[in-house]
């Protein structure tokens with residue numbers, strides 16, 4: 001599992017502009033949150049790449065992840081950060097926090113849900129964790145394009161400090177299982193000449209825009225705020241918008257969880 005090797009995971013995903021992504025969240029909060037935001041929760045936080053940028057902006061960072069190795073790596077990496085981050089072991093399909101947060105987010109498609117019942121229990125958990133008026137931001141979690149249309153292979157190659165990582169991703173539908181897909185990752189690492197290959201297979205439910213809107217509209221405890229393209233809050237998504245990264249914001253209402 002690449003997730004058991006956080007250092008290589010970080011290199012593989014280091015192509016992102018973390019500062020611009022944190023700035024997007026801050027502007028989203030300023031424009032759309034109905035409550036002041038002091039604390040934020042990242043779902044599937046991994047090595048918590050946004051923790052420093054968000055702490056610099058004055059937010060208290062809380063990360064939730066299933067993988068102990070990732071959490072230990074993040075805790076060590078950000079041990080001197082102020083305000084100090086909290087890193088919690090838990091499953092996004094069913095978790096609870098000791099106290100509520102003002103904002104929640106999930107990055108780079110890390111919504112690992114396999115069924116309608118996972119989707120419901122995930123939003124039930126977010127509803128309990130998030131104060132009314134607070135936002136839930138989802139990066140690349142809604143499929144504005146068919147994942148299998150990537151078809152053959154997606155290949156990313158990144159090199160940092162003498163570590164080269166080549167990731168290859170293939171997505172294919174699970175036969176006779178509705179909107180369930182299998183994602184196969186092959187990751188080749190060259191760490192200063194030492195070579196390793198990691199393979200991962202994941203099954204996830206694709207969430208399409210219309211179904212997601214209907215799901216949110218049916219709930220009393222969330223309302224749809226909007227969706228935007230490519231880290232630009234001036235690029236609202238309409239039919240025909242050219243999108244690389246679809247970004248979605250919903251808001252916790254005062255309504256009760258069903």
Ligand SMILES: C[S@@+](CC[C@H](N)C(=O)[O-])C[C@H]1O[C@@H](n2cnc3c(N)ncnc32)[C@H](O)[C@@H]1O
Nearest residue numbers: 003044045046065066067090091092107110112
């Ligand atoms: C693609 S990484 C994203 C890490 C980080 N958010 C980022 O932006 O780089 C996905 C993370 O989700 C975690 N994860 C997978 N399934 C999970 C679950 N059911 N509950 C909580 N975390 C999960 C993995 O351990 C991994 O650290």
